[in-house]
């Protein structure tokens with residue numbers, strides 16, 4: 001049953017009525033990482049789901065082969081009771097103006113998996129629209145995989161506008177329908193989700209961790225150590241260590257490592273994350289809160305993503321990726 005963890009309301013399957021989605025015409029826009037997972041999980045829970053994609057979309061065939069009716073974005077929005085927007089954040093505002101807003105039924109539910117466009121006022125829905133968010137705290141492919149395995153990725157839910165009065169019930173039904181009721185559905189706001197999600201992915205989960213692993217690898221290789229050895233130490237073993245943290249927190253991980261490692265952990269960790277690193281984190285958070293990051297991201301996208309594409313090419317060609325690919329070829333069980 002619903003609980004309260006340190007001031008956050010958490011719902012489980014027993015608190016959600018997935019039946020609230022039955023009989024509703026549901027449109028999922030996009031069939032990428034999140035899109036395929038939400039759509040397939042809801043379909044397998046008996047829901048009537050149509051996929052909306054742009055003309056010529058790479059995902060069109062995959063969605064059709066999975067058994068969905070697929071329509072162009074505007075057509076898929078027409079008549080839908082719930083429209084879940086699962087297209088890239090940088091494309092949502094233009095798509096909203098050109099294809100969603102002109103076709104959105106009065107009183108429909110407009111939904112998101114991340115608060116970016118609503119929080120930063122890139123999308124301003126009409127007064128009659130109900131606006132909610134179901135934001136999985138994990139990659140879309142795991143939203144699908146864990147659902148199939150019988151569990152689910154925890155989700156944040158939030159309501160921005162509620163003219164119908166039942167928008168939170170619909171949001172909870174959606175979250176449970178994609179599997180989150182098995183692991184936890186946490187109530188939040190668009191602002192909280194947007195700012196913490198951007199901070200987490202930049203400073204810790206993706207930006208911070210990848211930079212740390214890559215710099216560790218470079219330091220060992222630069223000092224003349226074998227790159228394979230460096231890769232195992234600084235990249236490959238990360239998953240095994242993080243799995244223990246995931247299962248039981250830092251203490252479970254520290255119970256499993258040697259005293260030598262634990263001593264080095266306390267001695268060296270603070271030398272890596274210095275006062276300068278803390279200040280950099282605070283600065284990153286300020287840029288997120290002020291909207292400066294959002295503006296820079298949208299500007300890069302509108303000019304063809306010169307920064308994103310340049311950095312992606314550099315990252316793809318880095319030695320660490322070549323060593324990793326060679327090692328993974330020796331471990332075929334990793335690729336399921």
Ligand SMILES: NC(=O)C1=CN([C@@H]2O[C@H](COP(=O)(O)OP(=O)(O)OC[C@H]3O[C@@H](n4cnc5c(N)ncnc54)[C@H](OP(=O)(O)O)[C@@H]3O)[C@@H](O)[C@H]2O)C=CC1
Pocket residue numbers: 029030031032033034035052053054056057058059060073085086087088089091095113114135136137138139140141
């Ligand atoms: N990736 C993740 O795990 C997470 C993502 N989110 C959020 O989910 C949302 C979707 O992100 P993500 O799943 O990564 O996106 P992806 O890039 O994986 O997929 C985007 C999908 O949208 C389609 N698409 C692109 N433009 C349009 C359009 N104009 N109309 C209809 N469909 C279009 C793409 O098809 P094609 O390009 O073939 O046309 C593709 O199927 C974002 O808000 C993101 O922040 C939230 C939590 C985690």
Ligand SMILES: CC[C@](O)(C(C)=O)C(=O)O
Pocket residue numbers: 136137138139140197200201205206
């Ligand atoms: C960590 C990245 C993420 O926020 C996610 C998978 O939750 C994203 O935007 O993809």
Ligand SMILES: [Mg+2]
Pocket residue numbers: 136137138197201
């Ligand atoms: Mg996230």
Ligand SMILES: [Mg+2]
Pocket residue numbers: 114197198201
């Ligand atoms: Mg994110």
